Amino acid sequence: MEVRTMEIEVRRSACEGHGLCEQTAPEVYELDDEDYVRLRVSEIPESLQVAAAAGARVCPVAALRVRD
Numbered sequence: 388m389e390v391r392t393m394e395i396e397v398r399r400s401a402c403e404g405h406g407l408c409e410q411t412a413p414e415v416y417e418l419d420d421e422d423y424v425r426l427r428v429s430e431i432p433e434s435l436q437v438a439a440a441a442g443a444r445v446c447p448v449a450a451l452r453v454r455d
């Protein structure tokens with residue numbers, strides 16, 4: 388069976404630290420010490436892809452983009 392991979396492109400310079408992505412998908416996103424988003428996993432496993440995409444969608448400044 389083919390494993391679908393997904394990557395999230397993070398535009399750190401666009402992030403305003405609202406934390407909505409982290410609230411939506413804390414398994415995937417977290418804020419660093421400077422309140423910028425960072426990924427907790429570099430390649431998103433299938434079990435987290437729905438959550439990862441939902442977290443990207445809620446970002447109000449479109450700093451997260453799904454690449455699959």
Ligand code: SF4
Nearest residue numbers: 402403405406408446
């Ligand atoms: S929702 Fe967007 S702006 Fe807010 S922390 Fe996440 S990536 Fe940054």
